[in-house]
Amino acid sequence: MNRSIAWLAAILTAWVPAAAFAHEYESGGVTVSHPWARATPGGATVGAAYVEISAKDGAPDTLVAASSPAAGRVEIHTHTMDGGVMKMRKLEKLAIPGGSSILLQPSGNHIMLFELTGPLKEGDLLPVTLVFEKAGEVKIEATVEPVGAKGPHGMNGQPGHEGHEDHTGHGK
Numbered sequence: 311m312n313r314s315i316a317w318l319a320a321i322l323t324a325w326v327p328a329a330a331f332a333h334e335y336e337s338g339g340v341t342v343s344h345p346w347a348r349a350t351p352g353g354a355t356v357g358a359a360y361v362e363i364s365a366k367d368g369a370p371d372t373l374v375a376a377s378s379p380a381a382g383r384v385e386i387h388t389h390t391m392d393g394g395v396m397k398m399r400k401l402e403k404l405a406i407p408g409g410s411s412i413l414l415q416p417s418g419n420h421i422m423l424f425e426l427t428g429p430l431k432e433g434d435l436l437p438v439t440l441v442f443e444k445a446g447e448v449k450i451e452a453t454v455e456p457v458g459a460k461g462p463h464g465m466n467g468q469p470g471h472e473g474h475e476d477h478t479g480h481g482k
């Protein structure tokens with residue numbers, strides 16, 4: 311009996327995190343996982359959203375644009391170090407390697423929202439449309455996490471947390 315309870319517990323602990331993080335959008339060969347954004351403080355009119363994008367079936371794709379009804383303009387951004395100062399730079403496109411995934415995250419690549427129509431509030435869902443060269447438009451809803459959050463769904467500062475595979479390059 312103990313044995314079957316242990317077995318059940320193992321199943322439950324394995325299943326619960328996976329279900330909690332099953333926030334995925336799949337279309338045309340690309341999968342967009344756990345999209346999230348940071349709440350915006352005060353009267354800020356810019357925000358950032360983060361996602362994990364994978365091309366699991368092996369065919370590479372390219373993220374070429376993004377838009378949101380909640381923002382006047384959306385750009386794909388990266389961070390670069392310039393003389394010891396971290397700066398943001400617009401990317402015209404972002405390659406998604408075939409059979410692999412890329413993680414957009416704070417201090418790295420991100421989706422930048424300008425001219426927000428209103429503040430992003432914790433708990434809200436932010437609609438974003440990602441446009442891929444091959445997969446076309448993928449509509450997602452990013453969960454808005456607290457101001458300064460480092461990850462989605464309470465995964466703040468927990469590199470290697472189950473639910474995120476190690477290949478996503480967590481940690482700095």
Ligand SMILES: [Cu+2]
Nearest residue numbers: 387398420422
């Ligand atoms: Cu930016």
